Amino acid sequence: MKEGKGISEASPRIGIFWVVGGKLIVVAVPLTEGESYGDYIVFGPGHHKVWDDLQLRGQVPRDCEFEEFPRGRVRYDPRDGTFLLLADACILRNKSMVRQIMKEMHLQGGITEIDRDSHYRCSECLNRTNGENNGSDEE
Ligand SMILES: [Zn+2]
Numbered sequence: 001m002k003e004g005k006g007i008s009e010a011s012p013r014i015g016i017f018w019v020v021g022g023k024l025i026v027v028a029v030p031l032t033e034g035e036s037y038g039d040y041i042v043f044g045p046g047h048h049k050v051w052d053d054l055q056l057r058g059q060v061p062r063d064c065e066f067e068e069f070p071r072g073r074v075r076y077d078p079r080d081g082t083f084l085l086l087a088d089a090c091i092l093r094n095k096s097m098v099r100q101i102m103k104e105m106h107l108q109g110g111i112t113e114i115d116r117d118s119h120y121r122c123s124e125c126l127n128r129t130n131g132e133n134n135g136s137d138e139e
Pocket of ligand 1: 069070088089090091121122123124125126
């Protein structure tokens with residue numbers, strides 16, 4: 001285990017993540033390395049950029065696009081000291097995966113809100129939504 005030195009291992013992190021073939025891939029930094037974005041502190045690099053890096057390092061399939069897999073992100077709201085975890089609905093349905101994400105990013109239940117984000121829909125979710133027509137936001 002090689003982690004950054006100097007910063008507490010247990011300090012909460014912000015970042016982005018994917019679930020690729022059932023495996024959680026988290027790219028995250030401590031709050032001190034976050035960037036201001038509006039009212040929030042966020043992880044700077046986007047999914048697209050980070051996915052390219054992961055591909056170069058051989059950590060994710062090279063022949064797949066970043067939006068094919070379930071993904072999400074965590075940001076921090078300094079106004080009330082809470083974290084917001086946004087993710088694909090198929091990740092949120094998997095309670096043990098959500099627990100794993102929170103554990104890897106050192107997030108505590110009491111100060112972390114969890115919600116889905118309609119931007120984050122993997123190939124499977126998109127197919128499902130098209131078939132189901134469950135009257136959600138888009139048509
Ligand atoms: Zn999905």
